[in-house]
Amino acid sequence: MTVAADDLEALLDRASSGVALDGLRIDETDDGYNLEAGENRWPGLDEAALGRALESSDEYVTNWRYWQETVGGEGTARRAFLRWCERAPLADAEDQADAKATVDAPLAVPERYDALRDGIDREWGQLSITARFVDIDDPDGERVYDLWHVDDADSDLADLEVYDEPRAAREIATHDDDGRYRPLKTAPTLPAGWAFTGLSGDDLVDAVGFFYPATIANWHRERQGALDVDHWLETAERQTGIYDVIDELPREAVEWMTEACCVDSQCLRRREWEYEDGDELDADGGDGPFPCREPCSLVIAAARKWAILESEEERTYELELTTSELNQLEELVDAVAEGRVDEIREADVNDGANRYRARYLRAKRFGEEGLEATKVDD
Numbered sequence: 001m002t003v004a005a006d007d008l009e010a011l012l013d014r015a016s017s018g019v020a021l022d023g024l025r026i027d028e029t030d031d032g033y034n035l036e037a038g039e040n041r042w043p044g045l046d047e048a049a050l051g052r053a054l055e056s057s058d059e060y061v062t063n064w065r066y067w068q069e070t071v072g073g074e075g076t077a078r079r080a081f082l083r084w085c086e087r088a089p090l091a092d093a094e095d096q097a098d099a100k101a102t103v104d105a106p107l108a109v110p111e112r113y114d115a116l117r118d119g120i121d122r123e124w125g126q127l128s129i130t131a132r133f134v135d136i137d138d139p140d141g142e143r144v145y146d147l148w149h150v151d152d153a154d155s156d157l158a159d160l161e162v163y164d165e166p167r168a169a170r171e172i173a174t175h176d177d178d179g180r181y182r183p184l185k186t187a188p189t190l191p192a193g194w195a196f197t198g199l200s201g202d203d204l205v206d207a208v209g210f211f212y213p214a215t216i217a218n219w220h221r222e223r224q225g226a227l228d229v230d231h232w233l234e235t236a237e238r239q240t241g242i243y244d245v246i247d248e249l250p251r252e253a254v255e256w257m258t259e260a261c262c263v264d265s266q267c268l269r270r271r272e273w274e275y276e277d278g279d280e281l282d283a284d285g286g287d288g289p290f291p292c293r294e295p296c297s298l299v300i301a302a303a304r305k306w307a308i309l310e311s312e313e314e315r316t317y318e319l320e321l322t323t324s325e326l327n328q329l330e331e332l333v334d335a336v337a338e339g340r341v342d343e344i345r346e347a348d349v350n351d352g353a354n355r356y357r358a359r360y361l362r363a364k365r366f367g368e369e370g371l372e373a374t375k376v377d378d
């Protein structure tokens with residue numbers, strides 16, 4: 001790998017005001033320039049000697065050029081995300097935690113350059129991202145990014161629909177594999193079978209934003225300790241119009257609601273909002289990389305329905321069932337709740353949620369009036 005004359009010139013221009021990035025450090029002192037590149041140190045260099053020393057530190061120089069000249073945007077979510085993609089140090093509180101974790105530990109420039117030749121893989125919800133060099137044989141520091149569904153990690157590119165325009169992500173994310181509209185973009189129902197290859201950093205960030213809106217910005221805010229979380233009660237109390245009722249939802253119903261909607265099997269955002277500040281909900285908030293900072297519109301709309309339903313009085317019903325029929329009712333509810341109704345084959349009468357089993361139960365136990373007939377008089 002050789003250092004381009006432009007890169008050296010740009011670095012030498014910056015040297016007098018100081019350079020510090022990923023183990024490359026240049027300080028101007030009364031005795032000349034001090035240079036550090038990883039473990040190597042060169043004190044008291046004149047400009048010519050500094051140039052020569054930098055030429056022998058090509059990986060640090062091209063790395064500096066990529067981040068400072070190509071990516072830029074110091075302090076932005078875009079830059080932090082691209083650095084996360086290749087496991088570069090992020091210099092924030094979360095990074096210190098990552099440094100202790102073997103899987104996510106930041107990589108120093110030489111290890112990172114080795115890894116970028118093969119490609120560094122990261123997962124963001126159901127997205128698989130690979131950061132790699134444009135030119136693997138003679139890398140000049142320029143990176144590109146490939147993006148596909150985690151389920152396609154082992155697929156041949158020839159079997160996938162390949163895109164290069166980030167806006168295509170919006171279309172891909174609109175419907176699930178069965179063609180149903182996806183109202184919640186972070187539901188784990190993203191269809192597979194597509195790929196974006198050779199994206200620039202900006203295009204990668206745009207594509208991820210179309211798949212999972214605001215996730216990069218909120219992840220970045222959280223890493224900086226600046227995620228402004230709106231808990232359930234404050235969110236519910238500021239609703240107006242038809243949603244005004246949701247603050248009447250009992251606390252235990254909010255528990256059931258988060259268990260129904262916000263766990264990882266239903267939504268890949270990691271719920272950070274609680275019932276209210278200091279009053280945590282028991283339901284698992286998930287453990288994905290990007291946080292959820294407030295109840296979303298889908299949850300608000302569902303909460304309205306539950307607030308209305310929860311205002312009804314409880315009554316007693318009496319329904320005679322065999323033990324198997326009772327088990328079958330549970331299986332039916334489970335099958336609907338886990339979204340596996342479409343998977344149950346018509347011939348599989350061993351499954352309690354089989355269509356014929358359900359129709360048989362209805363014919364036998366529900367009668368013409370349905371379950372209303374089982375009401376016990378007050």
Ligand code: SF4
Binds near residue numbers: 186268271293
């Ligand atoms: S409120 Fe729940 S369902 Fe909605 S985005 Fe947040 S975690 Fe997901």
